[in-house]
Amino acid sequence: MLTFVWAEDENGVIGKEGELPWSLPNDMKFFKEVTLTGNVLMGRKTLESIPNPPLKNRINVVLTRNTEFEKKDIIILNTKDEVLELAKTMDKPLHIIGGADIFNMFVNDVDRLYRTLIHETFEGDVYMPSIDYSLFDLVETVEGHVDEKNIHAHTFQIFERKHA
Incomplete structure (x- = not known):
């Protein structure tokens, strides 16, 4: 099974200059809970944005066009x-x-x-590609808890692909 795990603002921003443009510990916790159920695939730039890679207790796979790229404890692949x-x-x-x-x-x-x-807008230079949500069912929605550490209103959503 392939899944996407990401956070985006109301305009689809997912990154700025190689980092997340917000601080949201609740999202980091959600990300960890979800990804610990399996393994992770990322591009080389995403890998380089992670402090102290690889992500622990998960097989880390990097997809890169750079056939010379090597990184200890990470599976490197070059094609879809x-x-x-x-x-x-x-x-x-x-x-x-x-x-x-x-x-x-x-x-x-x-x-x-x-x-x-995330129910706000941020400056960014990377956007989530367009997803046709009509091909998916929204199966779970949980409102994120806002507090002094999680100052941005947010919602966690899980979608499953519809099967004909």
Whole structure:
């Protein structure tokens, strides 16, 4: 199973200069809870944005066009087909965590969406690719708790792809 796990603002912003444009510990907790149920796939730039990679207790897979790229304790793949073949061999979901090019590459293949929608707008330079939500059912919505550490209103949403 392939999933997307991401946070976006009301305009679809998902990043700014290689980082998240907001601080939202609730989202980091949600991200960790979801991704610990499987393994993670990301692009090289997303990997480089993570402090102290790889993400612990998950198989980390990086998809990059750079055939020379190497990183200890990380599976490096160079094509979409290699990712799809690897995903078939995994007994856990492969959670796609970014960036935008990787999301865009798998938008027609993804089975489940885990979206944190932040009810504000931020400056950013990376946007979530367009998703046809008519192909998915919204199966769960949870309002995020706002407090002194989580100052941005947010909603956690889970979508499942419809099957004909």
